[in-house]
Amino acid sequence: MSADHSGAQATVAARVRHLEGLLEQRGLIDPAELDRALAAFLAKASPANGARLVARAWLDDGFRARLLADANAALPDLGLSMGGGPQEQRLKVVENTEDYHNVIVCTLCSCYPIALLGPSPTWYKSEAYRSRVVRDPRAVLAEFGYQLDPSVHINVWDASAESRYMVLPRRPAGTDELDETSLAALVTRNGLIGVAPV
């Protein structure tokens, strides 16, 4: 029953609302406290975090190596963590090269590192993206306006279990003079998912 999700998200949302109402009625949770916890998490969750990681990795080979080997251990260098939820989640950073391109999807739902990429875009959660990107990633990238050279191999990462993925895009040409802040400003959420060059 792994693919039975049409309409399931709406059902889950209705259940969560109902459950939340019951918990409030019985005085088990304070709705304001729930809102505060969500707001605190989302206030820090932004693609600017992922962009800072990328800029640092472009400038510091040692950091890049650590980020790719064990991302959770490298995150504290920039004051970041994957611990915003109930438990720390494992992060895997995958590197684009001249001949290898990575794209992220969660075909079963919409798993995604919110802390580093901000709330996920609607298209990321759509049935169309989730089903088509595994089948024909090159065509999907083209629809995003990203014409990847035919010689570049594509690997699609389906975040179907407990790890979350972020793409480390290639550093654009002609950016040798830029400092870390300016480099981070070049990085987009789509680049961190792998549907844009950067």
Added chain:
Amino acid sequence: MADAFRVGDRVRTSQIDPAHHTRLPDYARGAIGTVIESQGSYPRPDDLARRLPAEPEPVYAVRFRAAELFGDGEHTITVDLWQSYLRRAQEEAG
């Protein structure tokens, strides 16, 4: 639960479509892939969803060729899978 597979092992995914929740995507059923990473152990969602005891079980990143899954395509797809979704590929062949 101990790791049954190592990086480089060829594995085949389960062909069973269970009546309960699972995290083995339909498109990756009954397919042969290669273990590329061991990701640690986590309770199996199949058990959690049914409120069964769920001991941590190893999870692996398994890489498949698109042609193996869909019949064509030059790309690869890497899927994160619990150990009990997998068996050694050559055992089945033999």
